[in-house]
Amino acid sequence: xxxxxxxxxxxxxxxxxxxxxxxxxxxDLKIFEATLRAFTSDLAQAAxxxxxxxxxxxxxxxxxxxxxxxxxAVMRGDTSELAQIVASCLSTG
Numbered sequence: 001x002x003x004x005x006x007x008x009x010x011x012x013x014x015x016x017x018x019x020x021x022x023x024x025x026x027x028d029l030k031i032f033e034a035t036l037r038a039f040t041s042d043l044a045q046a047a048x049x050x051x052x053x054x055x056x057x058x059x060x061x062x063x064x065x066x067x068x069x070x071x072x073a074v075m076r077g078d079t080s081e082l083a084q085i086v087a088s089c090l091s092t093g
Contacts, residue, residue: 011024016029017067018071033067040086044090049091051089052091068081069082069085070082
């Protein structure tokens with residue numbers, strides 16, 4: 001049973017955050033998310049920036065915060081949390 005049985009951001013009975021790909025398998029989701037991070041990093045690099053995800057990893061529970069912020073941006077159009085996280089990882093170069 002999920003530690004978050006009533007979390008509206010998770011699929012029922014799981015601790016897997018709802019996602020646009022509707023992936024519910026944890027291993028498949030891990031692969032998908034790594035691909036998204038790489039794609040986002042490539043876009044930043046093409047624009048002359050570098051995303052250092054390790055900076056975000058220093059914050060407590062960063063992974064949950066990152067995925068929650070991403071899903072808020074997609075599902076509700078609220079990009080404020082995601083912008084803060086990405087800004088904390090962004091550097092020129």
